[in-house]
Amino acid sequence: MEFRVESDSIGEKRVPKGVYYGVQTLRGADNFRITGLKLNKEFIKSVVQIKKAAAITNLEIGILEENIGNAIIKACDEIIEGKFKEDFIIDPIQGGAGTSINMNANEVIANRAIELLGKEKGNYQVVHPNDHVNMGQSTNDVIPTAGKITALRLISKNIEKLKELSLAFGKKAAEFKSVIKMGRTQLQDAVPITLGQEFCAYNAVVKRDIARIERVKTELEVVNIGGTAVGTGINADSRYIERIVPRLSFVSGINLKMAEDLIDSTQNLDGFSAVSSAIKTCAVNLSKIxxxxxxxxxxxxxxxxxxxxPAKQNGSSIMPGKVNPVIPEVINQIAFNIIGNDVTVSMAVEAGQLELNAFEPVIFYNIFESIETLTNGIDTFIKNCVLGITANKEICNEFVNNSVGIVTALCPYIGYTKSARIAKTAIKTGESIKRVLLREGIFKEKEINSIINPLKMTKPGIVGK
Structure with missing residues (x-):
């Protein structure tokens, strides 16, 4: 393999000649062999869109040479289209508050821009990763802003899937509206309910999750780009600071707002904690379902x-014919993982010190995983489970008729104490509630059929009537 020699403040290092990343990227890759995974592709796209918006802004205000600025923009467009993804080699979890990620992008863009200008990669006198690509920026405003843009994109996909799930539950609620079954509290017989009512409740909680996640999106739309190192905007032209957010909104297609206090927005990452919490709450709700x-x-x-x-696969390697509830099981496991991710995010958000939180990489790694796994889980939940659920009406009806829980309907007529005695008698003798009532002459059959009507018991009525 042929190499080129590049240097930074640490010293010289041999870089493979054909690659677009440079010495600082290579140091980051050597230092942080942690997960063995690559950066989220949406995150790379977000970082590069920031670089493009910055180049456009610096060109507009006349502090970036036109040929260099145009080459940077062209290089950014190529990366956004999906080229050079193999040159983003930094591990998602790393020290340095994301500096390695930022420099990976700066170097790939710079080297491609150099190439577009007819020179050889590594000739940073033509286009410099820091002086040109990173002009007016810092890792400390680029990385959190990219994290917010990425989370917004992933959340939008998540909300789409949640809306599909809501429709699926609504469809099943209508399909099962006349299926009477036994309701249970603490896993014990309670009172009748319809299967449709249960699915309607599932729909309600999903709608609440959608609203909750929509609300936290507003926190992500507020960014600190323009604040540079600590939020004071050092090394950024005041005209750049005025224009960068509108340009980034245009490039990203997301309506972003500059934080009112860039120092606060650089120090504090509570918005990510709110997002993680909303995703966790949704996962908890789906796990309960x-x-x-x-x-x-x-x-x-x-x-x-x-x-x-729906039967989706064999349930055992030893028990023939066994089928397991594999899709609900994977929803449970996704929830367990997301709950753990939320703890990590909470700890990392708390761990910031003074003017910066250095732990954004692990925050983003966990938040992106939580959102994406939940979105993918919801997709399989809809397609491979919810839409294919059917009801066993006869079994549901049998449970209702044989339950002593229906004795609750007698309370307005004969009181709690007498109703409890009838329930105990039915349990002891094995008789139905109706049989005990007839045998003891408490009600006539017509009255019993009117009072102990399972369908009537699934909705409020006029007590004693």
């Missing part, structure tokens, strides 16, 4: 068996 589906589908003959989940 998954638990319900696993319980109601348990069996199929020695469990509840009230619903059927």
């Amino acid at each position: 998954a638990n319900d589906l696993r319980l109601m589908s348990s069996g199929p003959r020695a469990g509840l068996g009230e619903i059927n989940l």
